[in-house]
Amino acid sequence: MTNIKTRNINTQGLNARRKEKNMQFHQNGFHAGDPDIYKRAQNHKELTQDMPNEVDVLIVGSGPAGLTLAAQLSGHPDIVTRIVDLKPGPMEKGQADGISCRSMEMFQAFDFAEKVKREACWVNETSFWNPKPEKPSEIHRTGRIQDVEDGLSEMPHVILNQARVHDRYLEVMQNAPTRLVPHYSRKLIDLTLTEKEVSHPITVTLERIGSGYEGQFEKVRAQYVVGCDGARSSVRSAIGRELVGDKANQAWGVMDVLAETDFPDFRMKSLVKSESEGSIIFIPREGGHMVRVYIEMDKLANNERISRSRMSVEKLIDATNRVLNPYTINVKEVVWWSIYEVGHSVTDKFDNVPTKNIGTQLPRIFIAGDACHTHSAKAGQGMNVSMGDTFNLGWKLILVLQKRCNPKLLHTYSAERRTVAKDLIDFDHEWSRIIGAPPEPGTPLEETPKFQRYFIEHGRYTAGLSVKYTPSILTSHGDWQHLAPGFEVGTRFHSAPVTRLADAKLVQLGHTIKADARWRLYAFAGAGSPASPQSDIQKLCNFLGTSLDSPLQKFTPKEMDSNRVIDVMAVFQQSHRDLDIGAMPDFLRPKVGLLQLTDYEKMFCPDHAAGDIYTMRGINREGGCIVIVRPDQHIANVLPIDGFKELSSFFEGFLIAPLTKSIPNEFSG
Numbered sequence: 001m002t003n004i005k006t007r008n009i010n011t012q013g014l015n016a017r018r019k020e021k022n023m024q025f026h027q028n029g030f031h032a033g034d035p036d037i038y039k040r041a042q043n044h045k046e047l048t049q050d051m052p053n054e055v056d057v058l059i060v061g062s063g064p065a066g067l068t069l070a071a072q073l074s075g076h077p078d079i080v081t082r083i084v085d086l087k088p089g090p091m092e093k094g095q096a097d098g099i100s101c102r103s104m105e106m107f108q109a110f111d112f113a114e115k116v117k118r119e120a121c122w123v124n125e126t127s128f129w130n131p132k133p134e135k136p137s138e139i140h141r142t143g144r145i146q147d148v149e150d151g152l153s154e155m156p157h158v159i160l161n162q163a164r165v166h167d168r169y170l171e172v173m174q175n176a177p178t179r180l181v182p183h184y185s186r187k188l189i190d191l192t193l194t195e196k197e198v199s200h201p202i203t204v205t206l207e208r209i210g211s212g213y214e215g216q217f218e219k220v221r222a223q224y225v226v227g228c229d230g231a232r233s234s235v236r237s238a239i240g241r242e243l244v245g246d247k248a249n250q251a252w253g254v255m256d257v258l259a260e261t262d263f264p265d266f267r268m269k270s271l272v273k274s275e276s277e278g279s280i281i282f283i284p285r286e287g288g289h290m291v292r293v294y295i296e297m298d299k300l301a302n303n304e305r306i307s308r309s310r311m312s313v314e315k316l317i318d319a320t321n322r323v324l325n326p327y328t329i330n331v332k333e334v335v336w337w338s339i340y341e342v343g344h345s346v347t348d349k350f351d352n353v354p355t356k357n358i359g360t361q362l363p364r365i366f367i368a369g370d371a372c373h374t375h376s377a378k379a380g381q382g383m384n385v386s387m388g389d390t391f392n393l394g395w396k397l398i399l400v401l402q403k404r405c406n407p408k409l410l411h412t413y414s415a416e417r418r419t420v421a422k423d424l425i426d427f428d429h430e431w432s433r434i435i436g437a438p439p440e441p442g443t444p445l446e447e448t449p450k451f452q453r454y455f456i457e458h459g460r461y462t463a464g465l466s467v468k469y470t471p472s473i474l475t476s477h478g479d480w481q482h483l484a485p486g487f488e489v490g491t492r493f494h495s496a497p498v499t500r501l502a503d504a505k506l507v508q509l510g511h512t513i514k515a516d517a518r519w520r521l522y523a524f525a526g527a528g529s530p531a532s533p534q535s536d537i538q539k540l541c542n543f544l545g546t547s548l549d550s551p552l553q554k555f556t557p558k559e560m561d562s563n564r565v566i567d568v569m570a571v572f573q574q575s576h577r578d579l580d581i582g583a584m585p586d587f588l589r590p591k592v593g594l595l596q597l598t599d600y601e602k603m604f605c606p607d608h609a610a611g612d613i614y615t616m617r618g619i620n621r622e623g624g625c626i627v628i629v630r631p632d633q634h635i636a637n638v639l640p641i642d643g644f645k646e647l648s649s650f651f652e653g654f655l656i657a658p659l660t661k662s663i664p665n666e667f668s669g
């Protein structure tokens with residue numbers, strides 16, 4: 001029996017223990033200074049402005065997609081990565097600003113979610129405004145809803161300037177063992193892939209931009225190129241792919257302003273529909289004063305573009321005032337404004353391999369983000385889906401380049417992410433139609449307007465949490481899903497609160513997943529004492545730690561820490577005070593780093609105050625289960641706790657036995 005009643009819970013202490021910055025460092029010896037700054041990798045000198053002749057991965061474009069990829073790769077000194085952009089330096093303002101709960105979960109894996117939480121504006125509620133039935137020329141509030149449903153994610157939906165998100169990634173890269181920084185003022189102008197069997201089959205020509213560099217070009221050979229170069233992607237054109245879809249562009253005016261108004265929901269995300277002046281969306285921004293306003297403009301004809309010279313920010317402000325009637329807005333400063341024109345389109349594939357050649361050819365060139373899908377800003381997905389693309393691709397490239405995974409796994413990138421993009425286009429199409437449609441005439445006051453209903457119904461989608469990867473070599477069919485229905489195979493690992501056994505710290509289990517290309521295996525113990533040698537958890541640990549069929553034995557190079565490829569953690573049903581850590585399997589206290597110190601952070605118990613993880617996720621208490629999680633936080637498989645054969649064969653589907661001695665220790669302090 002757990003001893004929860006007798007626990008003397010001090011709420012202040014509880015909250016202090018719940019505030020986590022879950023870091024491990026001093027693993028390879030004492031390392032003075034800021035633990036967020038990793039030791040520079042041996043042989044990694046300061047990057048110079050010169051481009052090397054050969055790289056493993058060349059990323060084109062330093063927007064959210066490119067930086068998410070670069071940040072992952074920067075932790076791997078054995079992979080030569082470069083990222084180029086035609087711009088002269090980092091972005092300062094503008095473009096996207098919505099950060100979904102899912103992206104925040106991903107930021108946690110990069111260890112900067114806390115910083116974003118502090119600086120960003122949190123979207124807590126969304127309000128809806130429509131024409132007054134008795135006086136349609138004026139708007140009134142028709143509804144107000146909680147923005148993110150309870151229990152959907154431990155992370156909030158927030159708003160922050162895209163430029164600040166870029167800054168966080170740039171910081172991760174700069175502090176990484178490779179000290180990676182983008183090479184700015186370089187434009188990709190040509191890309192060729194040779195069919196010959198050579199190690200670096202892609203040749204890229206870059207043009208130097210800026211005074212003093214006129215007429216200068218550089219040639220770089222790469223093993224892989226990833227085009228994160230936006231909606232007019234040159235990489236996409238070079239591989240002969242096209243954005244296909246709704247050709248008619250939709251134009252939205254967008255402005256970030258500091259303003260005074262009598263509109264009561266100015267600090268609330270508000271969707272406002274007027275009788276005949278169109279729609280606007282208000283998005284409160286970071287800092288407590290700035291607000292973003294999206295103003296719907298006319299739909300454009302095929303290939304027509306809005307002339308920026310005919311448009312002015314004054315016209316956008318006037319339009320906002322017309323929609324807001326009877327309220328007014330007095331703009332004191334325009335921080336940034338733009339006309340954002342987009343259609344709904346997606347490319348047929350996100351890599352260079354024609355569908356008919358999938359069985360015979362391996363992908364070498366990829367496209368990600370706006371380069372392969374465009375859609376409106378209304379659903380706030382632009383930056384999120386783009387980052388999601390390269391979070392999916394990054395670990396696959398790392399494992400393939402380190403010869404730990406079969407390169408055929410790279411095919412799954414296009415297959416998985418194109419489905420996500422296609423769903424987004426369909427959603428956005430419908431959402432744009434509903435927002436753009438004139439108010440439904442005669443809607444009774446008590447009836448929820450359609451756009452409000454649609455918004456509520458799709459809350460999970462806009463939070464970025466409905467992505468579900470379908471079965472492949474990486475994702476099982478979910479034959480044992482009933483053992484843990486709350487960990488749905490294919491979806492992202494839905495974190496839950498737990499107590500760390502060794503030090504009673506209250507943490508989120510999902511935050512043990514870092515953007516370090518490792519697989520995670522969570523063993524949820526069944527009923528009975530985990531201290532008993534006959535317990536299911538002890539048997540599993542014996543198998544993992546000693547059997548020749550164990551994926552850890554097969555796929556981890558001998559010289560490396562046992563958890564470097566697959567990181568195993570256990571969760572018990574008992575309260576942490578009822579378990580003796582010394583009686584738990586040694587395997588769950590692995591020795592790590594140069595000094596082979598004990599890692600005490602692999603065992604967890606329920607956090608009874610916040611909710612029991614077994615109940616929250618429906619985990620089978622009698623038999624327990626195993627949950628296998630991909631490096632991008634998506635659930636790959638749920639297995640019985642004694643499903644040793646299934647466990648082995650799952651990893652055999654894509655991991656390969658090590659040829660090389662060891663993999664550098666990346667982000668271990």
Ligand SMILES: Cc1cc2nc3c(=O)[nH]c(=O)nc-3n(C[C@H](O)[C@H](O)[C@H](O)COP(=O)(O)OP(=O)(O)OC[C@H]3O[C@@H](n4cnc5c(N)ncnc54)[C@H](O)[C@@H]3O)c2cc1C
Pocket residue numbers: 060061062063064065066084085086087094095096097098162186187188189228229230231232233234254338339340368369370371376377380381382383386
């Ligand atoms: C003007 C503008 C306004 C936007 N406004 C909004 C908005 O209000 N709300 C919203 O949700 N989304 C908005 N977006 C879209 C949002 O910013 C994107 O969805 C998101 O940035 C996509 O990220 P990405 O990394 O795929 O591409 P991008 O952010 O577009 O980054 C592409 C990068 O590639 C670089 N590049 C392009 N070609 C080359 C080349 N040949 N060689 C080298 N580098 C190259 C570019 O300089 C750029 O830095 C806007 C986009 C633009 C361009």
